[in-house]
Amino acid sequence: MAHDVRTLIAPLKDDDHVVVVGAGLAGWRFVQALRRDGFSGSISLIGDEAHHPYDRPPLSKQVLKGAWEKDKTLLAHASDLDDANVDALFGVSATALDVATTTVSLSDGRVIRGSHVVVASGTRARRLPFSADKEMLALRNLDDVENLLQAVENLAPHTTVVVIGGGFIGAEVATALKTRELSPIVLEVAERPLLNVLGPQVSEWLIGLASDAGIELRCSQNISDVTFEDGLFRVHVGDDVLATPVVVVGAGAMPNTEWLGSSGLDITNGVAVDEFLMATSHVGAIGDVARFKWLHGPFEEMVRIEHWQVANDHAQELAKILIQGSDVAGPVKLVPYFWSDQYGKKIQMLGHPSPSDEVTRVTGSPEEGKWLALFHRSGVITGAVSLNQPRGLILARPLVSEHANIGEALELKPWLA
Ligand SMILES: Cc1cc2nc3c(=O)[nH]c(=O)nc-3n(C[C@H](O)[C@H](O)[C@H](O)COP(=O)(O)OP(=O)(O)OC[C@H]3O[C@@H](n4cnc5c(N)ncnc54)[C@H](O)[C@@H]3O)c2cc1C
Numbered sequence: 001m002a003h004d005v006r007t008l009i010a011p012l013k014d015d016d017h018v019v020v021v022g023a024g025l026a027g028w029r030f031v032q033a034l035r036r037d038g039f040s041g042s043i044s045l046i047g048d049e050a051h052h053p054y055d056r057p058p059l060s061k062q063v064l065k066g067a068w069e070k071d072k073t074l075l076a077h078a079s080d081l082d083d084a085n086v087d088a089l090f091g092v093s094a095t096a097l098d099v100a101t102t103t104v105s106l107s108d109g110r111v112i113r114g115s116h117v118v119v120a121s122g123t124r125a126r127r128l129p130f131s132a133d134k135e136m137l138a139l140r141n142l143d144d145v146e147n148l149l150q151a152v153e154n155l156a157p158h159t160t161v162v163v164i165g166g167g168f169i170g171a172e173v174a175t176a177l178k179t180r181e182l183s184p185i186v187l188e189v190a191e192r193p194l195l196n197v198l199g200p201q202v203s204e205w206l207i208g209l210a211s212d213a214g215i216e217l218r219c220s221q222n223i224s225d226v227t228f229e230d231g232l233f234r235v236h237v238g239d240d241v242l243a244t245p246v247v248v249v250g251a252g253a254m255p256n257t258e259w260l261g262s263s264g265l266d267i268t269n270g271v272a273v274d275e276f277l278m279a280t281s282h283v284g285a286i287g288d289v290a291r292f293k294w295l296h297g298p299f300e301e302m303v304r305i306e307h308w309q310v311a312n313d314h315a316q317e318l319a320k321i322l323i324q325g326s327d328v329a330g331p332v333k334l335v336p337y338f339w340s341d342q343y344g345k346k347i348q349m350l351g352h353p354s355p356s357d358e359v360t361r362v363t364g365s366p367e368e369g370k371w372l373a374l375f376h377r378s379g380v381i382t383g384a385v386s387l388n389q390p391r392g393l394i395l396a397r398p399l400v401s402e403h404a405n406i407g408e409a410l411e412l413k414p415w416l417a
Contacts, residue, residue, distance in 0.1 A: 002021075003412050008281040009276055009281060009321060009325070009326035010325055011180065011322070011323060011324055011325040011328075012034075012039055012041060012115075012116070012323055013041065014040050015041060016039075016041040016042075016114075016115040017041055017043075017113075017114040017115050017116070018034065018039070018041065018042070018043050018078070018114060018115070018116045018117075018118060019043075019044045019046070019102070019104050019112050019116070019117045019118070019119055020043065020044065020046065020112035020117075020118045020120055021046050021094040021104060021117065021118070021119055021120060021259075022047060022119065022121035022122055022256075022289070023045050023046065023047025023049070023052075023053045023088070023090060023120075024053060024056070024120065024122050024286070024287065024311070024313075025053070025055065025075065025308065025311045025312060026120040026122070026184065026286045026287025026288070026311040026314055026315050027118070027120035027285065027286075027287070027314070027315075028045070028053035028075050028076050028315075029052065029311070029312050029315035029316070030118060030120060030286060030299055030314075030315035030318060030319055031043055031074075031084055031086050032084060032315075032321050033315055033316050033318075033320075034250070034319045034322070035084050035085070035113070035301045035322070036199070036319075037319050037320065037323045037348075038039040038323065039319075039322075039323055041115075042087065042114075043085070043086045043087065043114055044083070044087045044088075044089065045086050045087070045088045045113065046089045046092060046093075046094050046104065046106065046112070047088070047089070047090045047091075047092075047093075048091070048092065048093035048107075048396070049090065049091070049141060049142070049143075049168075049288045050090055050091040051074075051090065051142055052075075052076050052077065052078070052081070052090065053074070053075040053076045054070075054073040054074050054075055054142060055073045055074075055075055055308075056073075056140070056141070056308075057308055058072070058073050059073065059139060059141075059142070059144075059145045060139055060145075060169055060172035060173055060176060061172055061176065061341050063145050063149075064139075064145060064148065064149070064172075064173065064176035064177070065176045065180070066149075066179075066180065067129050067355075070142055070145065070146070072223065073142070082172060082301050088275040089106070090352065091112075091340075092107055092108050092273050093106065093107045093259065093358040094106060094107075094121070094219070094259050095107050095259050095291035095372055096259060096260075096261075096263070097117060097119075097259070097260055097263040097265075098189060098263070098284055099264055099279075099280055099282075101264050102114050102115060102116060102282050102283065103115050104117060115282065116207070116282045116283070116284070116322065117282065117283045117284075118283075118284045118285070118286060118318065119260070119271050119279075119283070119285040119286070119289055119290070120285070120286050120287050120289065120311075120315075121255075121256040121257070121259070121289050122255075122256055122287055122288045122289055123140075123253035123254055123256060123288040123306060124140055124253060124254055124256055124290065125138035125139065125249065125250075125252075125254075125321050126249075126251045126252045126253060126254050127249070127251075127407070128164065128223075128226075128249055128251055130223070130225050130226040130227075131132075131225055131227045131228070132226045132227055132228035132233055132247065133225065135228040135233070135247075135315055136164075136226060136228075136233070136247045136248070136249050137151060137246065137247065137248045137249070138248065138249050138250070138412055139169055139173055139248065139250065140253070143338055147177055148173075148246075148248065148397055150336070151245070151246045152177065152180060152182060152246055154244070154281055155182060155183070155245060157181040158181065158182070158183045159182050159183065159244075159245065159374070160182075160183050160184075160185055160242065160243075160244045161177050161182050161183065161185070161244055161245070161246045161247075161248070162184075162185050162187060162233065162235050162242055162244045162246070162247045162248070162413060163177070163184050163185070163187070163247075163248045163250060164223065164226075164235075164247060164248070164249045164250065164251060164289070165180045165187075165188065165189075165249060165250035165251045165252070165339055165386035166186045166187075166188030166190075166193030166194075166210075166217055166250075167193060167194060167197070167250055167251075167252065168220070168250075168340045168342070169250035170186055170193075170248075170250030171186065171193065171209075171210070171250075171340070171343060172341060173248050173250055173338060173339030174186045174210070174215050174217075174340050174342075175213065175215070175341070175342050175343055175344065175345075178214065178215050183216070184215055184216070185216045185217075185218065185242065185244075186215065186216065186217045186218065186220040187218050187223060187235070187237060188217065188218065188219045188220075188221060189208060189220070189221055189222070189223070190219065190220070191220055192204060192206075192207055192219055193206065193207075193217070193219070193221055194206060195355070196355055197355065198349075198355065198385060199353075199354075199355035199356065199357065199359060199375075200211070200355075200367055201359045201373075202359055202373060202385055204221065205361075205366040205371065205373075206347070206366075208388070209342065209343040209344075210343050212343065212344075212369075213343035213344045215343060217312065218237075220221050220255075220318065221237050221238075222235050222237065222238055223235060223236065224236045225235070226247055230317045231245060232244070232245060233245070233246070233247045234258060235247060237322050246347060249366070253288070253306060254309070255267075255269065255270040255271070255288065255289045255291075255304065256289060257271060257289065265279050265280075266279070268271035268291075269304055269305070270285070270288075270289050270290055270291035270304040270317075271285035271290055271291060271353075272291050272292075272302065273285045273290050273291070273292045273293070274292070274293050275294070275295055275332055276295040276318075276321050276326045276331060276332065277292055277314060277317065277318045277321065277332055278321075278326075278330075279288060280400065282345070284322070286311065286314035286315055286319050286357055287310070287311035287314055287315070287316050288304070288305075288311060290304065290314060291303065291304040292304070292314075292332065292390050293330070294334075294352070295332075296351075296382075296403065296405065297380055297403025298380060299377070299380075304353055305336050305352055307336055307337065307338040308338075309336065309337040309338070310334065310336050310337075313332075313334040314332070314334075317329075317332045317333070317334065318332075329363060332394075335350055335351060335397065335400055335401045336349075336350070336351060336352045337349070337350050340384075342412070345369070345387055345388050346387070346388055346390065347385070347386070348385070348386050348389075348390060348393045349383060349384070349385040349386075350383055350384045350385075350393060350400045351375065351381075351382050351383025351384065351400045352382075352383065353375035353377075353382040353383030353385075354375075354377065354382070356374070357375040357376060357377045357382050357383070358376050358406075359373050359374070359376075359379070360373060360376065360406065360410070361373040361374055362374055362392075362410070362415060363389060363392055363415060363416070364387070364389060369387070370387055370388035370389050371386065371387050371389060372384065372386040372392040372393060372396065372415055373386070374388045374396065374399065374406060374409065379405055379406055379407065380403050380404075380405065380406070381399045381400055381403065381404045381405070381406055381409060382400070382403075383400060384397070384400055385395040392415040393415075395414050395417055396415045398414070399414065
């Protein structure tokens with residue numbers, strides 16, 4: 001459990017030095033927010049990728065479809081880094097953290113001692129223990145999308161490409177490959193995609209999306225091995241063998257916490273932090289890597305959420321907490337939000353409902369190809385999820401942020417306004 005530092009977070013001073021590890025969305029947005037909110041001390045930003053900070057959602061959408069050049073994903077150009085007066089070290093990884101002295105060791109032998117350290121090292125794609133582990137592709141970063149584009153660019157139309165995993169990334173990759181006139185086959189181990197994320201009912205309403213988009217989705221697939229020889233993969237599923245020149249794995253992500261192994265921090269499924277996003281009085285964590293204490297209405301839970309909006313909101317909230325001090329800023333307030341463009345449809349979700357929460361569909365139906373549903377627990381609304389109903393979802397937002405009662409919501413129907 002995160003260390004409770006409620007009264008210990010004092011406002012940053014001008015001679016403080018904040019060291020940010022991870023130059024992705026959360027790390028860069030945090031740097032921007034510190035400067036915007038008036039911090040004039042030193043900031044170091046350490047990123048192990050050679051690239052400037054960039055945005056990941058377009059990688060599996062616009063970039064893979066060929067609609068965007070990779071440069072369009074950049075969040076920070078050299079001039080932005082100059083303007084932020086940040087000491088940026090890219091292509092260098094943090095290898096250890098000494099919590100007592102807030103000192104970060106780097107892969108090039110350097111050591112940076114700050115007054116505060118913020119962990120924003122994100123997640124990486126989960127690998128699968130198959131023979132062709134090294135040859136199978138994943139999609140987490142700019143180098144991955146470059147490799148995938150190279151692998152598919154000269155394939156003949158209708159070539160079979162296997163996507164392992166029918167979750168958000170797998171579905172988006174399959175959708176993008178289909179627009180490139182390839183024939184993706186999505187292999188999902190579970191009975192239905194997103195079963196563990198959205199629960200049994202909602203995942204059932206989504207089951208027809210892939211076939212409607214002309215994409216083959218096979219569920220309950222037991223893959224025993226994937227081999228690679230002479231440029232061809234063989235995917236062994238039950239008694240079948242699928243031959244394909246490209247296999248893409250979308251099997252979830254793992255938090256990048258190995259570099260914190262000797263720090264003494266709780267790094268079980270991410271860096272455990274309290275409701276101020278702090279693990280100790282001078283070490284915080286934000287974004288995909290943070291397992292944070294989330295207070296929402298009558299509920300309190302430790303969650304790690306891999307959503308763009310949460311990484312962005314964490315960055316703003318932690319900057320506020322460090323600049324104002326925890327007493328003034330108060331604990332983190334956020335309504336998680338997620339979207340995914342898959343099989344030609346847009347799925348959006350507010351909140352972070354448990355798959356075991358009850359679900360009530362309030363508009364539309366799977367047959368209409370659009371709907372809005374509310375999640376609720378003990379009568380309290382915990383989330384809203386929609387398919388192609390962006391306006392309804394926005395109108396339902398206060399129900400989630402105010403932890404409204406499901407019975408009252410069903411009477412008032414604010415999503416119809
Ligand atoms: C292909 C793709 C599509 C997505 N689409 C959506 C979407 O549609 N909607 C949505 O809500 N979310 C989406 N997401 C999720 C969203 O992009 C993430 O939630 C967001 O990127 C998290 O930001 P972050 O800064 O916490 O982590 P990251 O973006 O992972 O950044 C962390 C950075 O830290 C670096 N790092 C790791 N270890 C070290 C170290 N030891 N030293 C230095 N640097 C280190 C990493 O290499 C990385 O550059 C998508 C993600 C991917 C990969």
